[in-house]
Amino acid sequence: MSLSAFFNSTRGTAAKRVLAACVAIAALSGTAACGSAANTATSSTSSDSKISVIASINQWGSVARDLGGNKVDVTSIMTNTNVEAHEYEPTSSDIAKFTSAKVVVVNGADYDPWASKAASSTKATLVNAAETDGKKSGDNPHVWFSAAVRSSAADAITKAYEKAMPEQKSYFAGLNTEWKAKEQKLEATIKQSSSKLKGTNYAATESVAWYLADDLGMNDVTPSGYAQASANESEPSPADIKEYQEALATGNIKMLVFNSQEADSVTDQITSAAKKNNVPIVNLTEQMPKQYTDLLDWMNALVTSFANSIE
Template sequence: MHRIARIAIAALASVGMLASVAACGSGQSTSEKNGTIEVVASVNQWGTMAKTLGGDNVNVTSIINSTNVDAHDYEPTTSDITKLQKAQVIIVNGAGYDAWAVKAAQTANATIVNAAEVGGVNDGENPHVWFSADVRKAVAQAITRAYEGTRPDGKADFDKLNQQWRSKEDEIARKITETKRKADGEAYAATESVAEYLAGDLGLKDATPTGYTRATANESEPTPTDIKQFTDMLEAGKVGLLVVNIQEETELTGKIVTAAKSSNIPIVELTEQMPEQYDSLTDWMAALVDAFSKAI
């Protein structure tokens, strides 16, 4: 073989090896290569919204998917952190609910949507912001903007998906308006304030004893006086509804439920984490509004 030919072949081989190394070291996932946006949400209520708003244009991973897991106390795995670091869009709840996710997101090269911040809810306030109609709308807009910023060529599709989501949320708004007319400021009590925003949207007035509410919000034990005020109020029939977070059932909540049942006070059971049987946050909220409507 001529010397020039050997040099040419060696050069071509080197180029091929370099191209192979570059491809392996590019760090692009399959979804990035085909244009799909990698999205990671700390909890499934926001993850399902992210999927609804992104459709086939996104690949969404929700770190917490079960009502058996408490997001407040969750300890993320190395795999969870890796997922967050590789995401292009990250959705966290904020307001102290998922501090582990907020912290991990800060060092990621991603567009971050903090639901509480978007909805104007600060640390120290009720962090269960997905129960608020106003916050859901604000977060949906923020997610759509994040997608459009990541993939500008998909703007028309993202706008269409946003409009479809909004039409379903408008159906919930109509249910809320109808239920609010029925509620007419009716008093309710709750074992935990997880659904405070939803109850407010429905026009219900929180009559839970202040001491009890303060204790549960701070994750401390209510005093015997707090508990007696609560059960006496229920046994006297001073509220028209009891809201129970069945994700946090204890001997104390059992005593409260018993007091409500003794006075035939309707009970609405719910969880703070989205149950697995629902495919989307809007489906879950629609079901909860129906549950309140039947109880009022």
């Protein structure tokens, strides 16, 4: 069974993150009155020229920036690939950034519930990327890897901008067209690469790139015991790890997808077994690496890495 099959399991950490966000919001509300006049003046000044946009993660922040051009001011909260995204707890400073936002872009699918919670206390228009394509809590949350979600989220962001600045509707429509053209080039590259990768069996240390691999026509054959433990955010048993190592030795797994953002002693054992058995490893992270400022450029690089890993 694939990693993606287990994402309907309850995530205990999600509740903790929501609780942490609530505490931060409560702390913020206690101090808001003292600075309300200053905050109002700042918001009014910035809104006259640009739409204030907050994105929970940098990959959606890049899309929001591309679609808004010089009419938006975008701030991304999570930008560090050294942070475990599923464990992220926002600070009071993070939450405060939402107060002046006119548009908030979150990932959704229980990936960043703290951001949705923070946005709910404001008048900002909320764009939930996962929900734009019908993804919900319990589904694989790494939706920026999905061509369908990227496209539907882009349209939702453009609509939010048109609502905030209706006199610039044609400007935003033009940027949406430009972005869609670049996305279509990426999808053409994915289609071309799928002619080489379609039907390829792969396994993963975490189902981060499942949507991209699916778009490429690849088969997720991650051993079920390890897959279930990973989806439940629990430690795989010694038997699970052994099963994975043995699977890598059979030759059935043609590629290992490794989320280096959440490397630990367990993944060290898996990657070591892959190297021992000459299984190609594709390294990636959840957050967009610093060398990229555009989600689509990052996706193009990953598609190339997938294609080049297979001889």
